[in-house]
Amino acid sequence: MHVYLPNRIRPHHIRLLILVVAFLVFPLRQFARTVIVVVMQRISYSGAGVSHRGQSGNENAYLKIHLLRLAHLDDENRQLRKALDFQREKKLKLVGTSIIAFDPSGWRRSVMLDTGTLCGAASGMFVINEDAALVGKITETQKNYSRLILLEDPDFNLQVYVGAASLGLLSGGLDSLKVFYVETTEAVKAGDPVWARIPGVDFNLAVGKVKSARKSDSSMFWDIEVEPYSKFSLLQQLFLIH
């Protein structure tokens, strides 16, 4: 007969148990996130450290990387100029920021930005791209970084207008964006603009356009799918609206 005595517990089991309990008990998550974000930040900016080795074998590769960097800088310059014009035109205060890392979960649409409270980021701020299209909303800030939830995130909700002024609730759904509770008697059609009003900002913020709209006889509300104007990439330049 087998008797399972405590001496069957081996030191590595205890080490493992301590590790899991430590994870559960100590609030180290923010520390872990900061470490990961800093590492990702270093990786993002490490392109600047590419040096010219001078060997003929590496020269082609170096020149190719250099060309890519120049093309990226050119693109960034164009985006910043566009944002500057927009800032002057609308008399806004914009803060430039870029994406450091994406949320690793496929069920979320949130990113980490390299702008934190030190640069004036605050929870609830809206973020736009260089075309002044809404990208998302800041939900959490730390000293050197902040979390932005994108329009498609399942937790993203915003009061928006469809067409002329039909009020509705924009809600993210991973790969789709929908507007709920639009009660207008006028017909909503594909291509109608979807826009939002932000408190303290006196212009309409573009969100996207209607992709499809239908209304059944039994329903009071329209079923509207929206195509957002903003697209995301790690190299994208974004702007916080102060």
Added chain:
Amino acid sequence: MNERESLLKAYLGVSLLLALDLSRFFDYSLKSEFVFLGVLFASLNLRPSPAVGLAAVFGYCRDAFAGPGLPLYTLEFAAIAAAIQFFRFAFIGQKERFLLILAALALHALLASLRCGKVFIGQIVFFLSQSILFYFAVSFLLKKWLKIFPENSL
């Protein structure tokens, strides 16, 4: 290669997979989560304690990006790794092990949907199909790197 060296390589390999998840080189069209595939690989190929430890560490890294509250990914990854360790001696054949991976992926998708509060059928279907394909690629590369033979097994 001694065990410590292969464990270190496994951590490095899964860290690279985490970096791949964080950078989203393939945009949101790619639904699979590479770090979870790395955890599955480690659970099937490492000894129980190091495998559960690795799963807990990378679950914690995932929790760092989740909202406040219980570190659910730590618990989920560690529990899945422990369950795979428990079942892997019963499921020796390739087909059985494939089913084990499929069950773990389905459980992960289910828990992610619960956490989200909504069920996205399209997301789940793409996640499962892409993850299975990428698992073979990740497993092949990690086995080659960790010198685990045969390379073409699960």
